[in-house]
Amino acid sequence: MAKAIREIYGEALVKYGRDNTDVVVLDADVSGSTRSALFQAVCPERFFNVGVAEANMSAMAAGFASVGKIPFVNTFATFITTIGLLSARVFGSYSGLNIKFMGAYGGLSDAYDGPSHHSIEDLAIMRSLPNFRVYVASDEKNADWLVKHAIDSKGPMYIRLSRDVFPSVYESGTTFEDGKGKVLRKGKDATIVACGLMVGFALDAANLLASDGIDVTVIDMFTIKPLDADLIVESAKTTGAVAVAEEHSVIGGLGGAVAEVLARNGVGVPVSFVGLADCHAECGAYTELLAKYGLDVQAIVAGVRETVAKKL
Amino acid sequence: MSLTAERKTYLDGLCGKFRRDVIDTLYAAQTGHPGGSLSVCEILTALYFEKARVDPSNPQKPDRDRIVLCKGHAAPMLYRVLAEKGFFPVEEMKTLRQLNTRLQGHPSIKHTPGVDLSTGPLGTGLSAALGMALGLRLSNTNAKVYAILGDGDVNEGTVWEACMSAVKFKANNLIAIYDWNKVQLDGKSADIMPQGDMAAKFSAFGWRCIPCDGHNVEALCEAIDKANAYPDDRPVIVLADTVKGKGVSFMEGQNAWHGKAIGESDHKRAVAELGGK
Numbered sequence: 001m002a003k004a005i006r007e008i009y010g011e012a013l014v015k016y017g018r019d020n021t022d023v024v025v026l027d028a029d030v031s032g033s034t035r036s037a038l039f040q041a042v043c044p045e046r047f048f049n050v051g052v053a054e055a056n057m058s059a060m061a062a063g064f065a066s067v068g069k070i071p072f073v074n075t076f077a078t079f080i081t082t083i084g085l086l087s088a089r090v091f092g093s094y095s096g097l098n099i100k101f102m103g104a105y106g107g108l109s110d111a112y113d114g115p116s117h118h119s120i121e122d123l124a125i126m127r128s129l130p131n132f133r134v135y136v137a138s139d140e141k142n143a144d145w146l147v148k149h150a151i152d153s154k155g156p157m158y159i160r161l162s163r164d165v166f167p168s169v170y171e172s173g174t175t176f177e178d179g180k181g182k183v184l185r186k187g188k189d190a191t192i193v194a195c196g197l198m199v200g201f202a203l204d205a206a207n208l209l210a211s212d213g214i215d216v217t218v219i220d221m222f223t224i225k226p227l228d229a230d231l232i233v234e235s236a237k238t239t240g241a242v243a244v245a246e247e248h249s250v251i252g253g254l255g256g257a258v259a260e261v262l263a264r265n266g267v268g269v270p271v272s273f274v275g276l277a278d279c280h281a282e283c284g285a286y287t288e289l290l291a292k293y294g295l296d297v298q299a300i301v302a303g304v305r306e307t308v309a310k311k312l
Numbered sequence: 313m314s315l316t317a318e319r320k321t322y323l324d325g326l327c328g329k330f331r332r333d334v335i336d337t338l339y340a341a342q343t344g345h346p347g348g349s350l351s352v353c354e355i356l357t358a359l360y361f362e363k364a365r366v367d368p369s370n371p372q373k374p375d376r377d378r379i380v381l382c383k384g385h386a387a388p389m390l391y392r393v394l395a396e397k398g399f400f401p402v403e404e405m406k407t408l409r410q411l412n413t414r415l416q417g418h419p420s421i422k423h424t425p426g427v428d429l430s431t432g433p434l435g436t437g438l439s440a441a442l443g444m445a446l447g448l449r450l451s452n453t454n455a456k457v458y459a460i461l462g463d464g465d466v467n468e469g470t471v472w473e474a475c476m477s478a479v480k481f482k483a484n485n486l487i488a489i490y491d492w493n494k495v496q497l498d499g500k501s502a503d504i505m506p507q508g509d510m511a512a513k514f515s516a517f518g519w520r521c522i523p524c525d526g527h528n529v530e531a532l533c534e535a536i537d538k539a540n541a542y543p544d545d546r547p548v549i550v551l552a553d554t555v556k557g558k559g560v561s562f563m564e565g566q567n568a569w570h571g572k573a574i575g576e577s578d579h580k581r582a583v584a585e586l587g588g589k
């Protein structure tokens with residue numbers, strides 16, 4: 001049985017943070033959910049549960065960072081990027097402090113708790129902050145690497161995780177690079193640029209499309225910022241059509257980032273946006289939510305057909 | 313340990329000079345916050361010139377004491393004190409709030425030597441100071457963290473979240489100093505957001521409170537010594553009784569002078585009252 005992304009995260013915190021005494025971990029009374037509790041179990045002296053006080057947690061993290069620690073801030077993605085945002089902006093973005101904001105329960109993964117707990121604007125919010133780097137974990141191997149990367153690379157970061165299990169995309173030992181997307185499949189008819197859960201779905205969509213004679217490239221753009229602009233431009237030019245797939249609002253997230261890059265480079269290809277259509281979802285089973293709100297394999301297939309149909 | 317008469321005279325002299333210079337700087341800039349700057353003058357002077365261990369020749373020294381001006385709008389006074397201490401030339405004061413300056417409208421660790429935390433948005437300073445204190449403790453230094461709160465600042469809920477957390481984490485290397493002038497931007501705190509019994513509130517959260525005259529450097533130094541001498545794990549707050557706009561009669565206690573530009577005749581009057589030329 002594959003492990004949930006949150007489990008991988010908690011294990012990676014222990015793996016990479018246990019012996020690095022600069023790593024400190026903060027949580028806001030959801031450590032069992034975020035799995036930061038795994039770190040608490042082995043390094044209680046470097047774990048700080050602040051209670052349900054996300055604004056305080058984010059600002060405390062800034063203090064830790066200012067004296068040379070590497071603080072990991074943990075709570076649900078939507079609370080980090082709303083209540084915790086002031087400190088992310090003033091201490092992370094403006095001051096450049098080395099704070100790692102870990103967005104647990106990204107997208108609709110906290111499905112049954114409903115839209116109050118879903119996170120569908122986080123990428124748009126965090127991407128707009130100068131100096132921030134923004135990532136979305138796309139599978140177990142990638143999530144593990146992102147934790148190591150957060151420790152090794154200085155500067156403010158936002159990393160979106162998930163409550164759930166993601167389809168496995170990468171082999172053990174796969175290496176990743178900051179600002180470099182991963183080409184998982186090469187095709188000639190369209191490019192799917194995806195992140196997070198949508199990456200695995202995009203590969204399934206590509207197989208379905210292939211049986212229909214549509215041959216697509218699939219890119220995992222786990223590095224939302226810095227974005228791999230060269231790869232996007234090159235692939236868009238080669239295939240002539242782009243579909244972006246993300247578990248996020250269609251406004252301002254990966255779709256917005258891809259559209260900005262294409263426009264800036266004068267690449268006039270059709271782009272379809274697979275994501276939440278500027279609306280909130282509702283509560284329900286995760287797979288049912290993904291289907292109803294256009295975030296499943298079929299939605300990506302439809303998105304590719306839409307963009308391919310508009311090709312010149 | 314009380315100050316020698318000579319030292320006390322010296323520090324009082326510094327405070328007089330800082331007040332006059334800040335008024336001149338704000339008059340020249342025609343922007344910035346006089347009221348809170350005049351209010352915090354003795355607190356900053358007591359810390360930087362007497363109690364805090366800082367080194368202008370090495371502003372990033374890892375085991376230095378940290379000073380967090382949570383009420384970041386009092387930046388002009390902070391900058392004047394830092395300049396006197398030797399972190400940058402006093403001359404640079406005339407660049408305050410101007411394009412390309414190192415002296416931003418609110419304190420910035422990116423720009424200004426000697427500033428330990430970027431502040432401005434209220435409510436986050438005490439939380440960050442707590443994180444510093446806990447981080448320094450993990451690093452086994454005996455450095456202290458001083459956080460200077462203001463009346464608008466304590467309106468913010470985060471301040472009280474930080475109060476709870478500081479007690480939970482036994483932050484005995486964190487000392488808050490409340491520049492308690494009881495006036496904020498829109499009016500008296502009693503009208504904007506009544507404070508009630510502040511000492512009782514902080515005490516109820518588990519903090520030790522030390523009341524003191526916030527315009528008496530010697531009293532502030534004694535309060536800080538007392539705060540540092542407690543043998544237990546409770547955080548301490550010095551409740552420094554102050555006057556917004558202190559030293560300029562027509563600014564004292566007046567919320568209108570929170571962030572108003574100083575006109576020519578007001579500047580003349582203020583300078584005369586502060587014993588300038």
